[in-house]
Amino acid sequence: MSAAILTVTLNPALDQTILLDHLVPGEVHRARGAALHAGGKGVNVASCLADWSGNALTASGILGADNQAAFTALFAAKGIADGFLRVPGETRTNIKLSHDGDTTDINLPGLTVPAEMQNTLADRVEELCVPGGLALLAGSLPADIEPAFYATLLSRLAARGVRVLLDTSGAPLKAGLSGAVLPFAIKPNRAELEEFVGHELADDDALLEAAHELNARGVELVVVSLGAEGALFVTAKQALRASLPPLRALSTVGAGDAMMAGILAGLREGAALDRIARLGTAFAAGKLLRPGANLPPRQDVETLADQVQLQNLEIKVKAGGMEI
Secondary structure, X not given: OOEEEEEEEOXXXXXXXXXXXXXXXXXXXXXXEEEEEXXXXXXHHHXXXXXXHXXXXXXXXXXXXXXXXXXXXXXXXXXXXXXXXXXXXXXXXXXXXXXXXXXXXXXXXXXXXXXXXXXXXXXXXXXXXXXXXXXXXXXXXXXXXXXXXXXXXXXXXXXXOOXXXXXXXXXXXXXXXXXXXXXXXXXXXHHHHHHHHOOOOOOHHHHHHHHHHHHHHOXXXXXXXXXXXXXEEEOOOOEEEEEOOOOOOOOXXXXXXXXXXXXXXXXXXXXXXXXXXXXXXXXXXXXXXXXXXXXXXXXXXHHHHHHOEEXXXXXXXXXXXXXX
């Protein structure tokens, strides 16, 4: 079993989304509805990619054997090849309170993954990758997996000629950007990028400077997601701001993962940066119109992509800085 695109999720979750009109701490609330979805960043990305085009798509990582039914049902329904390893116990459940046009997340601890299983997982991920293909390492790590685990996978996959995208934060992101082999692309939000660089990034110029420093070190594509303000798509030679007018969101859960799915779809096409930016933005917007990690029909997403507003951003280099 191999895939042109592989997503890896080491800390998946069953996402329990509860719909509320408003959230007032300390008060009793009556929910308008609830839904349970198999989730986790890489699982969400795979789900959206399957809606777009499920060809040669595999999802891998670690699942608890005791409550895997929702995941196996999702993979079967969407034609996603199941490359997950199972360990004893239950995959965590995350609570997502959807209210006032926003989402409040309550994320529970993940599974315990023995050291020998971590080695087996690294071998499995390497086996599933295709030279010249794409791999996404996504999400947080269970507490007993060291932050450098992603960096280890990066090195092994890059050695096989795989382009690796890294979508994580905190210590795993820092470790992944500190090794000899760097990811092909990353997609932090403003807060995650600020945490990585260690200072505030108050405007586009500051964000671009931080992104271009990463480009200069070897990260070919840096996407900075900015919520309702859109996203910046930055390479060493070009920088774009991509945005759409605000949409009435049915659910914001997984919008960032949908954007990553759009980026992967563009990369699989061999698309230029403007097409990648359009697809990433359109996937995220389209997902807002659907519960769970699901996209509208492909033509609807293409219509959104055509409506994406792109702005070329001037690259300003400080005196003594790198030449762009």
